[in-house]
Amino acid sequence: MSAVTSRLSKHQHKMLLSLLGHVRLHLLYKASIHGFTAVAFHNRCDKQGPTVIVAYNAAGFVFGAYTSKDYTQSEQNVSDEEAFLYSINAEGTKTLRVAGIGRECAFTDGKNGPDYGALVFLCENKPEIKSAPGTRFNFQNAELHGEDLTLTEFEVYRVEGFGDLLAKPWRNVQWTAERKQQLMQAIQSYKPDIKTVHQARVLLVGPVGAGKSSFFNSINSLFRGNMTSQAIAGTAGRSVTSQFRTYTIKAGKGGGAIPLILCDTMGLEEKDDAGLDIEDLVNIYKGHIKDRYQFSPSNPLLADAPGYKKKVTLNDRIHCVVYVVDTCKVSLLSQKMLDKFAAIRKKTNQLGIPQILLMTKVDEACPLVAEDLKNVYRSVYIQKKARDLSESLGIPLSFVLPLKNYNEELELNQDTDILLLTAVEQMLNYADSFFEDQEPSDQLELYRSNDPLCPNLINSN
Incomplete structure (x- = not known):
């Protein structure tokens, strides 16, 4: 039978x-x-x-x-x-x-x-x-x-x-106040390997409602010391973010900027004529799109348009791409969305930009993590979703980072902060990989654009 x-x-x-x-x-x-x-x-x-x-x-x-x-x-x-x-x-x-x-x-x-x-x-x-x-x-x-x-x-x-918790976490995290301070200090004192680049520029890419804007708000709140909401975040079916935005983060009220710029975009949508256009994405990668440019999915930005920045340097380019996916919706990613991710990954790889992936809303996805965020790397379910994303998007598991954004809280939480800061630390590490991979000619071009004496020096050699 x-x-x-x-x-x-x-x-x-x-x-x-x-x-x-x-x-x-x-x-x-x-x-x-x-x-x-x-x-x-x-x-x-x-x-x-x-x-x-x-x-x-x-x-x-x-x-x-x-x-x-x-x-x-x-x-x-x-x-x-x-x-x-x-x-x-x-x-x-x-x-x-x-x-x-x-x-x-x-x-x-x-x-x-x-x-x-x-x-x-x-x-x-x-x-x-x-x-x-x-x-x-x-x-x-x-x-x-x-x-x-x-x-x-x-x-x-x-x-x-599947079982509740793993006997041992699949990643070790120090959930201490000392670790949080170490991470904050390391991020604030970060300096790119190329001297004329002062801040790592990181782009957030992901489906509508995945938590890109909320991630920036969470990082900004963390360094500010209180809850903030500079980036508009929401749960609408269509993207709340309609502009390309570049955000700096300050350490404390009135403090200096940390060496990180987070760039936010429209959410990805399945339809070809909706959400972020891949050609616009490539222009963002190369630094050609100005802050506050209003996206038009049906009309990608052209080189002669007002929002197009013709003269760019290494400062303007994207140094690390961060994909953002809602953990609750990993199983619901359609084939069309996976195909769109694959097309973006291909373009990003061609430009030599490092990529990592953030799994947001882990507390909503797993009740054990909701009870105690320290269970995030012991949850069988979260580990499975991380592996599923790794396989479906072609991203190594070591590049996948589970975390929780601030959404309804009124006060900061140390465990939430440590996961957020760990993600930022990895972004800066991957940006370093981008800088190290630049050809000497790219770096000389950067000097030429910033120093009028530099072209003569280059020509004389």
């Missing part, structure tokens, strides 16, 4: 995991094989611990219910604060998670098919559902299942954890 296999596509599987967290799915029951009956369901799904129902219809929706409780046919109403209904739309572009109505039970554990009130499965032992929004769960029929109540398939999976 052939093995029973999941009907979930790879993409649907990733989207479902984005709702469930750091788990794996074990297929228990498949109605087209085992029968569209309550008896078949209970024979295979009772006393299995946390499970997720995955129902399919002809409209292309994948939807169902998760519970952390056992099915036991107890004929009781079961309360489960972790239970939820969900849907993946027909296009596979959006997930919906519907929490239960407060203080109401999650499901009725009877001898019939799974009964969540708002959704009842295997009605009368048929491939059908009953849908009654507002009964224990509120939703709209159109967005949950497209009002198609006939099932083409019905599956149930046991939800298994």
Whole structure:
């Protein structure tokens, strides 16, 4: 007899995991094989611990219910604060998670098919559902299942954890006040290897809502000593940042600038005519785009346009590129977005610019990290997401840095600061690699542009 296999596509599987967290799915029951009956369901799904129902219809929706409780046919109403209904739309572009109505039970554990009130499965032992929004769960029929109540398939999976924490962290971090001060001092005293370059220029690149602007605000707050919000950050579906911005960071209120410029851009979007254009990105790399240039995705900047800087030096060029990705959405990166990253990586490599990757929102992605940020390098889930990003984007794992930005806090936190400062330290180290890789002719060109006597000196040699 052939093995029973999941009907979930790879993409649907990733989207479902984005709702469930750091788990794996074990297929228990498949109605087209085992029968569209309550008896078949209970024979295979009772006393299995946390499970997720995955129902399919002809409209292309994948939807169902998760519970952390056992099915036991107890004929009781079961309360489960972790239970939820969900849907993946027909296009596979959006997930919906519907929490239960407060203080109401999650499901009725009877001898019939799974009964969540708002959704009842295997009605009368048929491939059908009953849908009654507002009964224990509120939703709209159109967005949950497209009002198609006939099932083409019905599956149930046991939800298994990967394990909580690694016995040893996969990176060692000193979570001390002394370490924080060491990092701050090292960053403030940094000097590029090329004497005429005074600040490392680092560009942040990533999808909309990944946390690029929030990263700058977090670093600025850290060195300022209190929360700041200079860069506009948000969670809109389209990029909040519409200009190319270069930000300096000051050590304390009224203090001197640290030797780092963080450059912010529009977010990347899947559509070719939306988000940051790759040709504009190349112009940023080469230093041709002025601060506060207003992006136009449909019209990349031309050499004769007002925002184009013709005369550039090594000071104007980007010395390190930092990709920023939301850890919660690693599994949801579409093939189009991965292709866009690959195209950017190719251009960046051609220009010899070092690259690293920041994984933001690690606390939102893993409850164990939310409880204690020091668990970031012991979390099995965070390590897995770092490896997934490394493989899918072609970036070595040693270049991937998990961190948390400041979003809702009113006060600074030492553990958050240490992860942020460690990321900045790596940016400066990689900028050094860029400076060391410059040809002598590039450095002489820099001197020529800054010293009127330099051309004569060069010509005389």
